[in-house]
Amino acid sequence: MVGSMALSIPYAKYTGHLLFDNKVDNVRSNHYSVAYLTDYLNFLKSTSLNTILNLNEFTTDIDHGLIFETNIPISYGLGSSGAIVASIYNAYAKNPTNELQKLKMIFSEMESYYHGKSSGLDPLVSYLNRAILIDNNSELKLVDLPEKRNSNNDGIFLIDTKTVGETQPLVSRFINECKNNSYKGKIQEILIPLNNSSISNYLNDDFTALLSDVKLISQFTLENFKPMIPSTIKDVWEKGLETDSYYLKLCGSGGGGMMLGFTKELNNTLKELKDFDIHIL
Numbered sequence: 001m002v003g004s005m006a007l008s009i010p011y012a013k014y015t016g017h018l019l020f021d022n023k024v025d026n027v028r029s030n031h032y033s034v035a036y037l038t039d040y041l042n043f044l045k046s047t048s049l050n051t052i053l054n055l056n057e058f059t060t061d062i063d064h065g066l067i068f069e070t071n072i073p074i075s076y077g078l079g080s081s082g083a084i085v086a087s088i089y090n091a092y093a094k095n096p097t098n099e100l101q102k103l104k105m106i107f108s109e110m111e112s113y114y115h116g117k118s119s120g121l122d123p124l125v126s127y128l129n130r131a132i133l134i135d136n137n138s139e140l141k142l143v144d145l146p147e148k149r150n151s152n153n154d155g156i157f158l159i160d161t162k163t164v165g166e167t168q169p170l171v172s173r174f175i176n177e178c179k180n181n182s183y184k185g186k187i188q189e190i191l192i193p194l195n196n197s198s199i200s201n202y203l204n205d206d207f208t209a210l211l212s213d214v215k216l217i218s219q220f221t222l223e224n225f226k227p228m229i230p231s232t233i234k235d236v237w238e239k240g241l242e243t244d245s246y247y248l249k250l251c252g253s254g255g256g257g258m259m260l261g262f263t264k265e266l267n268n269t270l271k272e273l274k275d276f277d278i279h280i281l
Helices: 035-047 055-063 080-092 100-115 121-127 169-175 181-203 205-223 231-243 268-270
Strands: 006-008 016-020 068-072 133-134 140-142 155-160 247-250 258-262 278-280
Touching: 006 080, 016 080, 035 055, 035 068, 035 100, 055 068, 055 080, 068 080, 080 100, 080 121, 100 140, 100 181, 121 133, 155 181, 155 268, 181 205, 205 231, 205 247, 205 258, 231 247, 231 258, 231 278, 258 268
Parallel strands: none
Antiparallel strands: 006 133, 016 068, 133 140, 155 258, 155 278, 247 258
16 A cells, blocks of 8 residues: 555465355345345445446346355455455456456455455455565566475464454554654655565565564564554564564454464464464465
8 A cells, every 4th residue: 555565365265256045036135245245236336337347237136146155254354355356346347357457456446345445456366366466666466476395394374363353444544644754654664675575585485584574574563553463462472572483464454353473483383372273374
């Protein structure tokens, strides 16, 4: 949102898709997702997106039992809204495109319903099922990720905070904070260079340099993004920095859901964090 590089990676464990409720026959389903789809449909009708999407077909399908099934936790920083957006575009785009920048612009507008302001990156990754890099020239690139090294004890993981976090209020808060020149200066002079360096080191498979970057990002987050760190994870966050055994980083906007973890001592870290649900990436 303020000009840094970004890397978004699909996670195959979590999926979502549109389908017709097999419990009904040509009538509107009582499935919980119908209310969400209907509200979203009304939003789409009020925007220029109605020229891109076949909303008449979307309306008819909802009336005939269309639902959205997913195992993605909502408000967890794992792209649940991106999966819905990608699914709807895939099903109802009048003239689908595979041009990355154009898709990103479309998805940014589509996902603004959920976040107020969206990069469009999460839906793009869901739609293409590929890792995507926004480089330091703001260009989009499909990238291949380093292969996992089973012989090493390095590890990247997700840790479940057991709380939910609403994206839009935190995004709005960040945008407002950036109106302060001092705050924005710290973002531009400290956080963005660290973020860009960490992405480059990850893609170059330099885990030692990546850990060094992530430690500083974790410390910066603790000092400047306190509302984004849930109370359930704050002590664990600080302990990782104090012991240098692992470092935590926001996943999405933070505030709840999953956090990213990085460690060079995966086996020991799993023991230290035994009270949390950990998903090794």
